Amino acid sequence: MNGAVSAGQETRTRILDTAERLMGERGFEVPLRAITAEAGVNLGAVNYHFHSKDALLDAIIARRFTPVNQRRLEMLDTLEACHPEGALPLEEVLEAFLRPVFESSPDMCHIRPLIGRIYSAPREFLSRVYGRHLTGVIQRFISALQRAAPDLPPAELFWRLHFTVGMMVHTMNWASILPVISNGACEVGDPGETTARLVAFAAAGFRTHVPATEKHFHA
Amino acid sequence: MNGAVSAGQETRTRILDTAERLMGERGFEVPLRAITAEAGVNLGAVNYHFHSKDALLDAIIARRFTPVNQRRLEMLDTLEACHPEGALPLEEVLEAFLRPVFESSPDMCHIRPLIGRIYSAPREFLSRVYGRHLTGVIQRFISALQRAAPDLPPAELFWRLHFTVGMMVHTMNWASILPVISNGACEVGDPGETTARLVAFAAAGFRTHVPATEKHFHA
DNA sequence: GTCTATAACGGGATAGAC
DNA sequence: GTCTATCCCGTTATAGAC
Structure with a gap:
């Protein structure tokens, strides 16, 4: 229970930030791969943290x-x-x-x-x-x-x-x-x-x- | 030069109508296959009449x-x-x-x-x-x-x-x-x-x- | 002018290694 | 908890038959 942000939360936030920006620039149809590449995280992390691309959008909203x-x-x-x-x-x-x-x-x-x-x-x-x-x-x-x-x-x-x-x-x-x-x-x-x-x-x-x-x- | 609408124009219009409706219901990302299936025309006809999916949207607009x-x-x-x-x-x-x-x-x-x-x-x-x-x-x-x-x-x-x-x-x-x-x-x-x-x-x-x-x- | 068959690609999701 | 490699599907676009 310390105040530091866990690495997992950090990854989660980076995905959220990048997805929001890229979906804004290119539309919802932007590939997950484009998002993870810019966020510097692995593709698997998206499904780990959000389960699906749809759910990622829900989280952004x-x-x-x-x-x-x-x-x-x-x-x-x-x-x-x-x-x-x-x-x-x-x-x-x-x-x-x-x-x-x-x-x-x-x-x-x-x-x-x-x-x-x-x-x-x-x-x-x-x-x-x-x-x-x-x-x-x-x-x-x-x-x-x-x-x-x-x-x-x-x-x-x-x-x-x-x-x-x-x-x-x-x-x-x-x-x-x-x-x-x-x-x-x-x-x-x-x-x-x-x-x-x-x-x-x-x-x-x-x-x-x-x-x-x-x-x-x-x- | 008769007044009848050629079969090609008829197909073109049917694609336009169906695409407009389906894109309205499901979004731009609706597959061309779904459009051609409902329109009762062949997939090839889309590219014949409109060259690309993007150009089809331009024509709809x-x-x-x-x-x-x-x-x-x-x-x-x-x-x-x-x-x-x-x-x-x-x-x-x-x-x-x-x-x-x-x-x-x-x-x-x-x-x-x-x-x-x-x-x-x-x-x-x-x-x-x-x-x-x-x-x-x-x-x-x-x-x-x-x-x-x-x-x-x-x-x-x-x-x-x-x-x-x-x-x-x-x-x-x-x-x-x-x-x-x-x-x-x-x-x-x-x-x-x-x-x-x-x-x-x-x-x-x-x-x-x-x-x-x-x-x-x-x- | 229209349709068939296929090519070439890129996508999301996942199983399993680390 | 995180990453790698892979699967399998659906997509557009096209070459060529009719």
């Missing part, structure tokens, strides 16, 4: 998603403690949802290029990720948003959180290309600045009136 | 992106013709950008699950798609949005169009899961309704004030 979601719920708890009843401040709820994604751990930027790929994975995989990491958080934030925008119909609220997630995912995902296509005008740099931009845009969206949906009744 | 972009520019042209000078109506510019994605051809829904995967593909692939199908359209819409929101700094405008794209992509991409996770509350059904929701949210976002970015000057 869990390592980044878990602390972000913890931080999100922490911030939301604090917010709710400050406002035990009545309306919650919309901007601050959105900030609790978005800020941890951009700053939380100093290595969140490593999973950026993978985020969009995770969120657009085939259904079966996506359902697993959603059930494991997203359901609970989304439900908590839906409740909080209901208190922040009490006049919004529940379906509309869900749509708007959905839009917010889309903005967030796309911003993470295109972080490295954005400066190129915008001729240097846009850059995902300071977490606070990025979050502020997202929060301002989303909050305005949440506050706008529900569009008149000329619904056709079924005869 | 071109077939859906091209008409959408044409329609977008048509709508924008009409809009600009109606307002030869002065401000453009923001909602209508956004509608020209978004509506064709959801209604244009009746088969746009087939590429939905692929959209997110295309937009989160590895850099090299993404740059190719962006250069081929997106650069021009984005530039045209940036110009139009400058006329619709003249007070917005160019960088902020680009950010906000970027957010809008994220909302759109995520909505396409999660179209089939959205009803499940929202307990039936949300559904991508009528194109007009979906577009209206996106336009309302985005327009409000575009209209909000630029957040005060307490920029730290470098000493």
